[in-house]
Structures are given as structure tokens and as C-alpha cells.
Amino acid sequence: MNWRKLNNVLHRDLGYLAAGLTLVYAISGVALNHRHQWNPSWKLDVEARSFAPIPVSDRDTMTAALVESLALPGPPKSSFRSAPHLVELFYEGWSVKADATAGTATVERPRGRFALREMNFLHLNEPKGIWTWAADVYAVILGFLAISGLFVLKGRNGLSGRGKWLAGLGVVLPLLALFFLLWRPGDSGPRGEGEGEGRGGGRPRGEARPEAGARG
Amino acid sequence: MKSPLRTPIAVLALAAFAAAPAFAATKYGKGVSEATPVKLSELMARPDDYVGKVVKVEGLITEVCAKRGCWINVAGDKEFQTIRIKVEDGVIVFPMTDKGKKVVAEGTFKKMELTKEQAIAKAKHECEEKGTKFDPASVTGPSTVYQIQGTGAVVE
Numbered sequence: 357m358n359w360r361k362l363n364n365v366l367h368r369d370l371g372y373l374a375a376g377l378t379l380v381y382a383i384s385g386v387a388l389n390h391r392h393q394w395n396p397s398w399k400l401d402v403e404a405r406s407f408a409p410i411p412v413s414d415r416d417t418m419t420a421a422l423v424e425s426l427a428l429p430g431p432p433k434s435s436f437r438s439a440p441h442l443v444e445l446f447y448e449g450w451s452v453k454a455d456a457t458a459g460t461a462t463v464e465r466p467r468g469r470f471a472l473r474e475m476n477f478l479h480l481n482e483p484k485g486i487w488t489w490a491a492d493v494y495a496v497i498l499g500f501l502a503i504s505g506l507f508v509l510k511g512r513n514g515l516s517g518r519g520k521w522l523a524g525l526g527v528v529l530p531l532l533a534l535f536f537l538l539w540r541p542g543d544s545g546p547r548g549e550g551e552g553e554g555r556g557g558g559r560p561r562g563e564a565r566p567e568a569g570a571r572g
Numbered sequence: 573m574k575s576p577l578r579t580p581i582a583v584l585a586l587a588a589f590a591a592a593p594a595f596a597a598t599k600y601g602k603g604v605s606e607a608t609p610v611k612l613s614e615l616m617a618r619p620d621d622y623v624g625k626v627v628k629v630e631g632l633i634t635e636v637c638a639k640r641g642c643w644i645n646v647a648g649d650k651e652f653q654t655i656r657i658k659v660e661d662g663v664i665v666f667p668m669t670d671k672g673k674k675v676v677a678e679g680t681f682k683k684m685e686l687t688k689e690q691a692i693a694k695a696k697h698e699c700e701e702k703g704t705k706f707d708p709a710s711v712t713g714p715s716t717v718y719q720i721q722g723t724g725a726v727v728e
Contacts, residue, residue, distance in 0.1 A: 391639060391640050392639070394639070395638055395639050395640070395641075395668075397641070397665075397667070398638070398667070398668045400638060400668070415651065432672075433672055434632055434672050434674075436632055436634045436647045436651075437651050437652060438634070438652060438654065439652060440652075444634060446632075446671060446672025446673075447672070449669050451671055451672055466667075466668035466669055466671075480662055480665055482665055
């Protein structure tokens with residue numbers, strides 16, 4: 357078997373092997389890219405309830421009164437007050453937030469988004485341990501597929517033909533993006549060497565401002 | 573005919589079963605050290621004594637970042653007190669179902685002096701995360717925020 361045939365066989369079979377996980381990472385990647393707009397793994401079902409206001413007293417008394425007023429299924433696992441009249445009751449996987457004086461409550465039930473929750477679980481390597489190794493192996497396979505893909509065809513449609521232009525474009529586009537995203541007019545020297553705001557290697561465009569650390 | 577995939581699939585299923593998380597405490601990030609936890613009331617009473625130090629706290633998770641799972645609020649030994657444990661995005665992701673569970677967390681205690689504009693931006697951002705309406709009048713001036721830059725946690 358010559359090297360190109362071996363390359364193509366490996367490219368084909370590893371491609372089959374990586375197809376499932378590639379889809380998982382691709383779908384999850386799009387979902388995670390927009391996580392500033394939504395929670396890609398969870399959605400919160402919120403139900404508004406009302407009840408006759410109850411007097412502010414100690415937490416246990418208020419908790420018992422709320423369980424009765426809201427017809428909740430027994431005492432909560434735990435409870436908390438962020439203010440004397442604001443009580444939160446925690447059940448397994450859901451919670452109730454009540455304003456005792458206003459007589460309003462919200463029942464919050466987080467639910468994992470169908471399939472996305474699991475895909476993000478893998479993509480973000482939440483399980484750690486053995487999955488770290490599995491993801492590493494997958495990454496190596498992807499790297500191999502990228503390189504072996506360059507050599508699948510020869511001739512006009514191969515790397516020596518149109519392939520070199522398309523592959524070149526694939527390298528140039530991210531480099532151009534980096535150039536425009538990281539460098540500003542007047543930059544001198546590598547990023548991080550200069551002092552001060554804006555020029556001479558200051559922080560790259562779009563990098564978080566210092567106060568962003570105070571945010572979620 | 574015996575499928576050539578039968579054995580590999582069985583091995584994968586066994587591996588998945590072995591790797592499945594047990595129904596016990598869940599460790600996030602680096603977990604926690606053997607250090608003695610600091611009471612939240614003590615931390616909040618003398619916060620400047622702890623700024624820059626690594627602290628370990630324990631308590632009840634009262635809130636989880638609804639967008640990215642990148643922070644939790646923890647209530648301690650006294651009522652009406654919580655502290656935020658902020659973790660690096662993506663490194664630790666707290667699921668929303670951790671709300672109401674007991675946690676032991678560790679990290680560096682930080683102090684942030686916010687100008688009024690920064691305090692408004694922070695409050696606005698938090699309202700966006702929770703999906704609630706932001707009232708600019710709720711921020712009356714500059715504020716000081718204490719939080720723990722968390723490196724690890726164990727949730728029961």
C-alpha cells in the first residue's frame with residue numbers, strides 16, 4: 357500500500373470515528389459561543405404564585421407558614437433569608453423565593469436543555485478524569501484529519517492545485533482576524549510589553565476592563 | 573453473524589459506567605484544602621484582615637450564575653449574609669441544580685472598590701443574568717464589593 361492510499365484509508369476511518377463527537381463539539385460550540393445571551397445548558401421554569409402575607413418572625417416559623425400557604429410538598433431541604441421578609445426554600449432540584457410581606461412567590465425549576473446540557477457537559481470537560489484523555493485523543497485525531505485531508509486528492513483538485521489556495525485562505529483568515537482584533541494603529545512591539553492605555557502594546561481590543569472582574 | 577462491533581461497544585459501555593459520577597460530593601476545580609474554614613460572619617465583620625489571603629468557607633448555596641455557572645452565592649452561619657464565590661469561566665461550571673446544597677469552597681478573598689458607574693454596570697449585568705428589570709435608582713453611589721476568587725469547591 358503506498359503512502360497516499362494508507363493516508364486515505366486512515367482519513368476515511370478516523371473520519372467516521374470522529375464524526376459523532378465532531379457534531380457534539382460543533383453544536384455545543386455554537387451554543388457556548390452565545391452564552392452571554394443565554395444559558396446554553398439550563399433553562400429556568402418560573403412560576404409566579406401569591407398567598408396571604410405572613411408576619412415576619414424567625415425563619416423556621418416563616419418557613420412552616422410558607423409551606424402551608426403555598427401548599428408545598430413538605431418541609432424544604434434547607435432555607436435562607438436574604439432579608440427579614442425574603443425567604444428562600446430549597447427542595448431537591450427546585451426552589452421557592454417568597455416575599456412574606458408582599459405575599460408573592462416564585463417557584464423556580466432549572467431544567468437541563470435537551471441534549472445540549474449533555475453536549476456542553478462533554479465539551480466543557482466537566483467530568484474531567486478519563487474524559488480529559490478521551491478529548492485529547494479526539495483532538496489528536498482531528499489534527500490528523502486536518503493534515504491527512506490535505507493529501508487525499510492529487511492533481512488539479514489536490515494540494516498542488518486549488519487545495520493550496522483554499523488551505524492558504526484557511527490560514528490567512530484567522531491571522532487577519534488576529535491582526536485586526538489584537539493590534540491597533542500605532543502599536544509598537546509585542547502586546548504586553550508597553551505600559552499605559554491604548555497604545556504601545558496595551559490591552560488588546562475587546563479585552564475585559566478591570567471592573568469586569570466584579571461581574572459574573 | 574456476530575457483529576465485529578459487539579466487543580468494543582461492551583468495553584465502551586463498561587468504561588462509561590465506571591466513569592459515571594457517583595451520587596456523592598462533587599468536587600469542582602482544585603477542590604479544597606484541609607485548612608480550617610473561616611466563618612462567614614467573621615469574614616464579613618473584619619474583611620480587610622482577609623483581603624489577599626486564601627480562605628476556605630462553608631455554607632449553603634443560595635444562588636448560581638444563571639448564564640454560565642461561573643459564580644455561586646453562599647450563605648454562612650448568620651442570616652442575611654452571603655458571599656460570592658467567583659470562578660474562572662469554563663474552568664469550573666456550577667450547575668443550577670446546586671442551589672440549596674451545602675458547599676465548602678476555597679479561594680482568594682478580594683476587595684473591589686467600585687465607582688458609581690461601575691456599581692451601576694455591575695447591577696445591570698446581574699439583572700440581565702437573572703432576567704429581571706434593572707432599576708438604576710437602586711444604585712445610589714460607589715460601593716465596596718468583597719468576593720472570593722474561587723479555585724475549588726466541594727458540593728454535597
